[in-house]
Amino acid sequence: MADTFIKIASVTVGAGGAASMNFSSIPSTYTDLLLKISARTNRANITDAISLSFNGLATNQTSRYLEGDGSTAVSSSLTSFRTLASGNNATANTFGNSEFYIPNYASSTFKSASSDGVSENNATAAYAWLVANLWSATGAINQVTVTDLNSATFVQYSTATLYGIKNS
Amino acid sequence: MATTYTPIATQTLGSAAATVTLSSIPATYTDLVVVVSAAVASSSGDLLMTFNTDTATNYSYTTLTGNGSTVTSSRSANRNNIPCDYNGWLATTLGNHNCIISVMNYANTTTYKTALTRSNNAPLGTDANVGLWRSTAAINQIVFINNAGSNFIVGSTFTLYGIKAA
Numbered sequence: 059m060a061d062t063f064i065k066i067a068s069v070t071v072g073a074g075g076a077a078s079m080n081f082s083s084i085p086s087t088y089t090d091l092l093l094k095i096s097a098r099t100n101r102a103n104i105t106d107a108i109s110l111s112f113n114g115l116a117t118n119q120t121s122r123y124l125e126g127d128g129s130t131a132v133s134s135s136l137t138s139f140r141t142l143a144s145g146n147n148a149t150a151n152t153f154g155n156s157e158f159y160i161p162n163y164a165s166s167t168f169k170s171a172s173s174d175g176v177s178e179n180n181a182t183a184a185y186a187w188l189v190a191n192l193w194s195a196t197g198a199i200n201q202v203t204v205t206d207l208n209s210a211t212f213v214q215y216s217t218a219t220l221y222g223i224k225n226s
Numbered sequence: 227m228a229t230t231y232t233p234i235a236t237q238t239l240g241s242a243a244a245t246v247t248l249s250s251i252p253a254t255y256t257d258l259v260v261v262v263s264a265a266v267a268s269s270s271g272d273l274l275m276t277f278n279t280d281t282a283t284n285y286s287y288t289t290l291t292g293n294g295s296t297v298t299s300s301r302s303a304n305r306n307n308i309p310c311d312y313n314g315w316l317a318t319t320l321g322n323h324n325c326i327i328s329v330m331n332y333a334n335t336t337t338y339k340t341a342l343t344r345s346n347n348a349p350l351g352t353d354a355n356v357g358l359w360r361s362t363a364a365i366n367q368i369v370f371i372n373n374a375g376s377n378f379i380v381g382s383t384f385t386l387y388g389i390k391a392a
Contacts, residue, residue, distance in 0.1 A: 062231055062232060062233055062387075063230075063231035089385065090261060120348045120349065121348055122292065122293065122294040122314075122348050122349070122350065122351050122352055123292060123352060124290065124291065124292030124297060124352055124354075125292075131290075131292075131297040132292075132297060133292025133293060133294055133295060133296055133297045133351070134292075134294055134295070135294035135295075159261075159324075159326055161261050161262075161263040161324050161383070162263050162321070162383065165321070167319075167320045167321030167381070168319065168320075168321030168322060169321060170263070170321060170322055170323060170324045170346055170347070170348060171324070171346070172324055172326055172344050172346045172352075174344070188290075188292070188344070188352050188353075188354050189346075189352055190314050190345075190346030190347055190348040190350075190351060190352035191346070191348055192321075192322060192347075192348030192349065223231070223387075224233065225233045225236045225385045225387075226233055226236065
């Protein structure tokens with residue numbers, strides 16, 4: 059049987075850091091997309107927020123999230139796709155992890171995504187997010203760009219890997 | 227290398243349906259994953275799940291959910307089904323909702339079956355649920371309905387994957 063869980067592309071940030079991690083020319087031949095991110099930035103903070111855009115557009119995005127920080131749980135909404143990274147002041151060698159699952163990314167309907175993200179820190183200020191995301195656009199996703207919401211830089215060893223999943 | 231993440235079945239509705247059944251699930255995998263991208267005709271409601279032909283009160287669930295302003299955790303025992311969502315329930319617009327369901331060790335005949343579900347409907351909320359089916363039978367069928375009694379609409383998709391540990 060043909061492979062049905064396939065790595066499309068992977069980005070690993072080098073010594074110079076990177077402003078974004080980008081996936082372009084995504085074929086429409088899969089059913090779903092899965093993006094896995096391991097990220098740390100040079101933002102002078104324990105945690106950082108990173109954003110996702112599709113096809114070069116950051117518009118028509120809504121999300122509703124559930125957040126826990128070890129003592130408090132909150133829920134709120136945003137007009138963007140966001141997840142978590144570790145910032146420069148987090149425990150050394152620690153990277154935040156996130157995963158976005160996008161069903162039917164090439165369909166002509168709106169695109170919803172399920173995402174979970176964490177930024178652990180062996181001290182205070184660590185977060186876990188569960189997020190419902192919606193891109194209210196009907197075009198097929200052919201590009202995914204991961205950037206830092208606070209204009210910081212991804213540090214070396216940050217990675218993002220895009221997988222395609224086929225239903226047949 | 228052997229394939230370890232395998233599509234078992236996909237249902238893309240060509241006509242509206244009150245029930246979607248993924249049947250004849252072989253016992254040859256280790257875990258199951260179901261990806262649902264669905265909408266209902268009217269009266270948005272919860273995506274409910276049962277296993278095999280069991281509709282008795284052998285199910286329970288716990289949810290952790292946010293609706294954009296309030297965080298809730300709730301549970302219910304001795305139910306006829308497992309709700310896959312809470313705030314992030316089914317929409318009437320295709321594309322707004324998704325649900326990813328994981329059932330580990332689904333074919334084990336000595337343990338009860340636990341399902342993890344993540345449901346999302348960005349205009350409404352996001353949910354993480356855990357459901358328990360108090361049966362040691364191997365899962366060979368998964369049935370989905372909408373608790374508001376509305377049909378799943380044309381274009382709704384339900385895809386079942388099997389994952390092998392080796």
